[in-house]
Amino acid sequence: MLNQKSHISKVQTVSERATSGYIHSVETCGTVDGPGIRFVIFTTGCPLRCLYCCNPDCRYLENGKKVSVDELMVEIQKYTSYMKASGGGVTISGGEPLYQPEFIREIFRRCKELGIHTALDTSGFCDLEVALPVLEFVDLVLLDIKSFDPAIYTKITSVSLEPTLILAKYLSKINKPVWIRFVLVPGLSDDSENIEGLANFVTTLKNLEKLEVLPFHKMGEYKWQELGYEYQLKDTPTPTAEELKKTLDIFRMKGIRAV
Numbered sequence: 714m715l716n717q718k719s720h721i722s723k724v725q726t727v728s729e730r731a732t733s734g735y736i737h738s739v740e741t742c743g744t745v746d747g748p749g750i751r752f753v754i755f756t757t758g759c760p761l762r763c764l765y766c767c768n769p770d771c772r773y774l775e776n777g778k779k780v781s782v783d784e785l786m787v788e789i790q791k792y793t794s795y796m797k798a799s800g801g802g803v804t805i806s807g808g809e810p811l812y813q814p815e816f817i818r819e820i821f822r823r824c825k826e827l828g829i830h831t832a833l834d835t836s837g838f839c840d841l842e843v844a845l846p847v848l849e850f851v852d853l854v855l856l857d858i859k860s861f862d863p864a865i866y867t868k869i870t871s872v873s874l875e876p877t878l879i880l881a882k883y884l885s886k887i888n889k890p891v892w893i894r895f896v897l898v899p900g901l902s903d904d905s906e907n908i909e910g911l912a913n914f915v916t917t918l919k920n921l922e923k924l925e926v927l928p929f930h931k932m933g934e935y936k937w938q939e940l941g942y943e944y945q946l947k948d949t950p951t952p953t954a955e956e957l958k959k960t961l962d963i964f965r966m967k968g969i970r971a972v
């Protein structure tokens with residue numbers, strides 16, 4: 714597995730990693746990455762190479778802008794009243810947030826000091842010990858499980874599924890609230906056995922609040938073209954309403970709250 718710290722140390726010193734990091738952008742009134750109105754931070758740096766990635770411009774730390782935790786907290790506090798009134802908070806997404814664990818942990822720690830709800834949107838691809846200090850200050854984990862079949866998962870992401878399942882089991886063990894996210898890609902992740910396998914796994918988790926089935930789309934394709942990357946799913950259609958219903962039904966028949 715990629716060692717995040719050894720890579721990041723080439724860009725930042727140890728002391729800098731907890732006080733500053735690299736972000737792509739922020740969304741001040743997000744409504745889909747956790748409950749309520751949310752301040753969403755999109756970090757850069759990611760070890761995955763997902764075939765349908767909407768943000769391929771977030772692959773490398775250097776793709777982002779270096780900012781301090783202090784700068785971000787000033788911006789976050791401007792929206793505190795909206796977040797708290799709506800039951801929202803701060804979500805950190807990416808890229809892969811756990812690629813910059815010290816930076817992410819410090820943002821969340823500062824948020825918790827202010828009584829702000831925190832959510833981590835992650836693929837779970839990291840050593841568990843990297844995630845543990847961050848999870849201490851996380852209220853909700855949005856965990857992307859892109860496939861339950863290991864071969865399909867690796868085809869989609871270029872990395873192993875195992876670390877994600879290890880994190881999912883740990884979150885269940887400590888009863889940390891989690892939303893599972895599954896992207897339905899026709900001809901890739903839509904095999905019924907794959908979906909049933911994920912459903913069976915999810916039923917073993919004691920901390921699941923809901924499972925989101927996200928239909929594949931190609932809104933990020935233009936970024937691939939601009940960056941000179943080959944977009945392998947250009948001929949892949951979006952799922953039909955019938956395909957979405959069939960997938961939701963598989964999860965719901967297992968007693969899973971799927972939306």
